[in-house]
Amino acid sequence: MTAYRRYSEIEVGDRFPREPLSFTVTGETVEAFLEATGNPGDRYAVTSEDGTQRAPSMIASVYLIDLLKARASPPGGIHAKQSIRFHRAVNVGEALQLQASIVEKYVRKERNYAVSEFEARGRDGDLVASGVITSIWGQDL
Template sequence: MASFDESVVGRWSDERRFDVTAEGLAAYADAVGSPSPVYAVVPTMELVFAVAGTAAPADLRARVVHGQQDLFFHRPLRVGDRVAVRAAVVGLHGKRSGTVATIRVQTRDARGELLNEQYVTEFYRGVPTGLSVGTPAPALPAEPPAGEPVRTATHPLPADLPRRYADASGDHNPIHLDDGAARAAGLPGVIVHGLASLAIAGRAVLPDAADVSRLSCRFTRPIAPGDTLTTRVWANERGYRFECHDSAGATVLGAGLAEA
């Protein structure tokens, strides 16, 4: 089996340009049920995949799952924005059960002002290493929220959600679109994109999405299209904590944070 390339850690990519259009924003909102700040991932999608591939060859990429996502917002993306995106693998850290790759992404406007910054964590299942290179993603809460939630909302996940989300986001990973590919990856069948679940959860978490400065979660378990996503929300001093569960009560998004 090929190994990770440590030499790419900290090496920023060239910038890529992306035009934010009314059609693109509308397609994303239609896929997840409402406008969402998680649309910020769309301009970065292709570049994140390309940069991740510089650290891990194809035979390792077949073992990767999305570990967590951490988005920091300075202002929302708007129709007419022409943004510049760059990314870098900033950390490779081994565990007994696999290896974590952390990718940092920055999106700037035409004047060079930072619009948002993202940390994408990938976990390579069954690929343990002794690596400890670079920096990990910002910490998410280690303990579940305490007390009773301030609100709970349940959203059904349509059977065609993975296809619609793939077309709206640009993420056509076959585990979200093809049962055979999903089973070959050790899954029971097609699963919903984690970021689609996060965007849908945001409808319950965020009273006013325009006010969010940070939105983060850990993807703890896959959820299938046709299931239901239940989001439980707790208030804290900086905004909200949240968790999401499937119809069986299993946690599918954990360590959720939404900060003003």
């Protein structure tokens, strides 16, 4: 059984997970992403002269689900909104590191909200994507 965190246990500044999650962007992931989004992916099928194959910038968002799971909020929460900024292209075979932190907590209409900022970093720690996710926290169990 997963240990869920109560809303009263999270604080502004909490980082999750403690160590960044690491994912490698695979060709299979890119193909599945392009199929799911209805994109024929022609621009991603061609590799550059150095053999590098580009992946859609939005691919970093695929890994947000695992990042949100690492927050350990109870079931029943609602993903209220998000914004994502893409800072550079991602390549197939590249490892991404994702981590987030709680930047705001508030109550509106008797619902507990948590606002998190996240970063996805690539090789050499350079910023690939960043963003903000607002969630309604699941009911404490």
